[in-house]
Amino acid sequence: MPAKIRLEVITPERVVFDDDIEMLVARAIDGDIGIMAGHTPMVTALEIGVMEIKTGEEEIPVPISDGFMEVKSEKINVIVRTAELPKEIDVERARRAKERAQRRLREEKSRIDEARAEAALERAKARLRAAEDRQRAMSYSEE
Incomplete structure (x- = not known):
């Protein structure tokens, strides 16, 4: 072991x-x-x-x-600052956060707002990636 x-x-x-x-x-x-x-x-x-x-x-x-x-x-x-287990991830909320961040990146003009939007986008993408990884692992174990 x-x-x-x-x-x-x-x-x-x-x-x-x-x-x-x-x-x-x-x-x-x-x-x-x-x-x-x-x-x-x-x-x-x-x-x-x-x-x-x-x-x-x-x-x-x-x-x-x-x-x-x-x-x-x-x-x-x-x-x-933040961390969550896969079972705690609200996938729909993460998708909305990703879309909101992408929209802000297209629209925002200040550097501060752009940096915040980029960080929000990265956090949303990480949540979605973790949820997808967990879902994939669960489907493998069911086979």
Whole structure:
């Protein structure tokens, strides 16, 4: 059995995930990074995207906003503005948010509004990607 490491995913509102895992794959500021038990301690900034949590029994896609990851010998701490488990994603709401962000990008003229719209678009796309990944994984297990 592969060694496991504790993962805690925290937002300002709640603890989204707290369990032992085999591997975490996340988008750091300089590219994707995989963390397993025994990884060198580190701290890195995270970008908006979908983290993959591999527990051994399942792979869980978790859309996150920007934040930080701290890796210690016994634990990974992920601290982000937003994160949600696939079962919590409202796909229709994410689609509407994506459309709204795309419309704003076409219409907005200020840099601040453009940056906000781009971030909203990336968050919506991450949610949809995680929901689709989860749906695909569920259909494979039913076959």
